[in-house]
Amino acid sequence: MSQPRPELLGNSSDGTPFLIGQRCRHCSRVAFPPDPYGCEACGALIDQLDCVELRAAGVVQAVATVHRHHREVPPTPFTVAAIVLDDGPLLKAVLTDQSAGAQVGDRVYGIAEPPDSSPPLRFTREHGGPGVDR
Amino acid sequence: MTKNLLAERPVYVVGIGFHPYRHRSDATYVTLGLTAVRQALDDAAVAWADVEVAYTGTALLGMGASRIMLSRLGSTGIPMTQIENASASGSSAVAQACLDVASGRSDLALALGLDKPRGGLPMGPAEAGMANLEGGTIVPFTHFALLASEYMSAHGVSPEAVAKAAEKNHRNGANNPNAQRQKIRSLAEIMAEPISGSMTRLQCCPVGEGAAAVIVASEEAISRLGLDRSRAVRVLSSATRTERLYGPGEGIDAALTAETAKVAFEQAGIEPTDLDVLEVHDAFSIEELLYTEALGLCQPGEAASLVANGQFDLGGKCAVSPSGGLLAMGHPIGPTGAGQIGEIVRQLRGEAGSRQQPDARTGLAHMVGVGAVCVVHVLQRG
Numbered sequence: 001m002s003q004p005r006p007e008l009l010g011n012s013s014d015g016t017p018f019l020i021g022q023r024c025r026h027c028s029r030v031a032f033p034p035d036p037y038g039c040e041a042c043g044a045l046i047d048q049l050d051c052v053e054l055r056a057a058g059v060v061q062a063v064a065t066v067h068r069h070h071r072e073v074p075p076t077p078f079t080v081a082a083i084v085l086d087d088g089p090l091l092k093a094v095l096t097d098q099s100a101g102a103q104v105g106d107r108v109y110g111i112a113e114p115p116d117s118s119p120p121l122r123f124t125r126e127h128g129g130p131g132v133d134r
Numbered sequence: 135m136t137k138n139l140l141a142e143r144p145v146y147v148v149g150i151g152f153h154p155y156r157h158r159s160d161a162t163y164v165t166l167g168l169t170a171v172r173q174a175l176d177d178a179a180v181a182w183a184d185v186e187v188a189y190t191g192t193a194l195l196g197m198g199a200s201r202i203m204l205s206r207l208g209s210t211g212i213p214m215t216q217i218e219n220a221s222a223s224g225s226s227a228v229a230q231a232c233l234d235v236a237s238g239r240s241d242l243a244l245a246l247g248l249d250k251p252r253g254g255l256p257m258g259p260a261e262a263g264m265a266n267l268e269g270g271t272i273v274p275f276t277h278f279a280l281l282a283s284e285y286m287s288a289h290g291v292s293p294e295a296v297a298k299a300a301e302k303n304h305r306n307g308a309n310n311p312n313a314q315r316q317k318i319r320s321l322a323e324i325m326a327e328p329i330s331g332s333m334t335r336l337q338c339c340p341v342g343e344g345a346a347a348v349i350v351a352s353e354e355a356i357s358r359l360g361l362d363r364s365r366a367v368r369v370l371s372s373a374t375r376t377e378r379l380y381g382p383g384e385g386i387d388a389a390l391t392a393e394t395a396k397v398a399f400e401q402a403g404i405e406p407t408d409l410d411v412l413e414v415h416d417a418f419s420i421e422e423l424l425y426t427e428a429l430g431l432c433q434p435g436e437a438a439s440l441v442a443n444g445q446f447d448l449g450g451k452c453a454v455s456p457s458g459g460l461l462a463m464g465h466p467i468g469p470t471g472a473g474q475i476g477e478i479v480r481q482l483r484g485e486a487g488s489r490q491q492p493d494a495r496t497g498l499a500h501m502v503g504v505g506a507v508c509v510v511h512v513l514q515r516g
Contacts, residue, residue: 008265019267029379033266041379061382062287064279064331071270080271082280090382092280093267104287119269 008033009112009121010053017112017121019054021089030054032089056110056121058085060102063095073118083108083123096124138371138401139236146356146366147513149178149349150476155314155464157342163195163250164203170345170469171207171246178349180359182207185349186240188214191227191247192468194255199248220503221415222374223247224346225471229372229509231350241355247472250343255467257504274504275338278418279331281385285420286332289435293332297324298441299422299454300337300461306448307458309489312473314342314464337419339460346473363516367479370512371401377506387421387502391428394508395500399430402512404496406430409452411481411497413474416459422446425500426454453491456481474499475511482515 010018021032027042032054038045062082069076079100082092093110095102102108108123151173153166167190175182190200200214219226224247231243272280282296301321307313319336327335351359356366375394377386399406406429414425423437431452432440440446446454457463457477460470478497480486499511 008267033264036263062280062282062284064276064283064333066271066276066279066330067328068275068330069271070273074269074271078271080268080276080280082284084382091267092272094269094271104283119267119271121267 011112017056017110019056019085019110021052021054021087022049023052024049030088032085032091054085054087054089056123058083058108060104060106060108061090063102063104065100081108081123094119094122096122099123099125140232140369140371141401143236143238144353145232145235145350145369147348147369147475147479148351148356148361148366149174149180149347150479151175151177151347152312152473152476153345154312155342155344155466155469155473157314157340158250159343161343163199163248164206166250166343166345167203167246167248168206170248170347171204171244174244174347174349178351179361180242180349183210184242184355184359185210185212185244186242187212187231187234188244188246189217189227189230190214191217191219191223191225191245191472192249193218193220193223194249194251194467219507219509220505221417221465221467222471222501222503222507222509223468224473225499225501225509225511226374228348228350228472228475228511229374231348232369232372235350235352241352241358243350245348245350245472246345247347247469248345249466249468251341251467259504275333275418276330278420279333281387281424282332282418282420284383284385285423289438291435291438294321294325295438295442296332296420296423297321297334297337298438299416299446300324300419302441302447303416303422303455303459303461304336306456306489307462309487310458310463312344313458313462314340314344315458315462333418333420337461339417339465342464342466344464344466344469344473346469346476348472348475348479365483367482367513367515370404370514371398373398373401373510375508385424386506388424388428390506390508391425391500391502392430394510395429398498398510398512402514404512404514408496409498410494411453411456411478411491412500413455413457413459413477413498414500415502416455416461417465419461422454422459429498429500448489448491453481453494456486456489456491471499471501471509474501475513478513482513
């Protein structure tokens with residue numbers, strides 16, 4: 001039986017996307033992406049990890065526009081960023097084409113991509129919609 | 135109570151050998167590996183029959199590659215083990231060979247770094263079942279392009295200042311007949327052809343084929359076999375660590391390097407300022423700045439100005455990547471870490487010819503690899 005990958009995203013009632021992270025009951029570490037095995041900080045088992053909603057909002061720590069890529073998707077050039085989420089974890093994600101000029105220190109927000117897109121969420125400098133900047 | 139075995143039973147590098155790093159060819163891996171091992175045996179002036187154990191560092195060759203190759207030197211039946219540790223595979227083969235001799239299990243050991251990439255690097259972590267939002271976009275050059283962005287922003291360093299590390303390493307590689315890239319490049323050439331962020335083609339290492347062999351020996355082997363003591367270089371310490379959890383902004387590769395180097399310096403009983411020559415994992419130009427700072431050669435944010443002032447040049451305070459480093463000598467994966475040891479040994483022997491760091495006495499070799507892993511060796515001539 002194949003092991004399902006944890007879900008990364010959810011949608012608030014107003015349609016705003018949020019990230020699904022984990023908080024360890026044992027050591028309180030908040031992690032993203034959610035881990036299917038256990039806590040990377042203290043080794044607590046998976047049943048000690050609670051799902052938590054993380055705001056898809058944060059600050060750009062680093063940014064790079066990619067000119068060569070080994071796949072057709074996303075088409076080059078595209079821009080990726082390392083983003084420190086307001087709720088703690090650091091993640092890397094693709095920016096929207098409109099936000100390709102983002103700079104270190106800019107605030108960014110997650111926007112859901114159309115169904116079956118890879119990646120399923122991009123970040124943008126623009127306000128992502130009602131309720132995002134909670 | 136744990137022991138620092140390398141302090142208790144000294145281990146020396148007595149032989150080094152290479153098959154030049156180059157673009158993939160029709161040669162088999164056996165030809166590449168035997169070329170390096172035969173050269174190392176000649177360099178050490180030992181016979182294959184004297185070698186008591188062999189470690190092959192390879193990430194890509196597949197199962198069981200060692201015996202069918204090394205038996206062409208004679209089927210002596212010695213223990214042979216393949217070591218996979220991503221980009222640090224060759225470093226880890228050296229680490230195991232040193233441990234084997236230091237433990238007293240053997241007196242003469244071979245570490246061979248060898249690979250023949252087929253295109254595409256199979257990555258274990260990709261099979262771990264971890265989901266993310268990256269969509270396959272964060273390949274190594276983009277991982278380091280992001281670190282470059284963070285570094286330049288934090289320290290007010292320009293893309294050109296980062297690229298100068300590559301300019302130096304291409305210059306060094308031009309004097310290394312084993313290097314895949316042997317061409318002096320202008321800063322303008324290096325700044326052309328963007329790949330990702332500020333990383334350009336000539337600030338990214340080439341991944342080709344090659345081999346590097348290192349033979350290590352105990353005092354007893356040196357005496358018994360009558361080896362040339364003046365060319366023996368002692369391995370003062372060997373340290374391996376893996377990534378822990380670091381906070382945003384700490385930089386995994388640099389933090390891991392600092393932790394591993396701390397162990398290596400303590401066990402060797404030296405300070406970073408004692409280093410005359412250094413080979414670091416400069417797969418991307420930004421890494422030279424990150425690691426020279428993490429190793430303690432200078433303060434955070436200072437490395438770019440030391441590169442610009444020639445302090446990391448041959449003849450400078452500490453020659454960094456005199457071989458050309460991964461950027462110019464190349465990064466054929468398995469060979470790279472063993473080849474770094476070969477270059478440090480050549481430098482400490484004073485046999486590096488036109489790329490000799492004057493009066494080099496103490497050197498350090500550093501590799502990181504996917505995982506992340508880090509391996510550091512400190513070497514010193516007598």
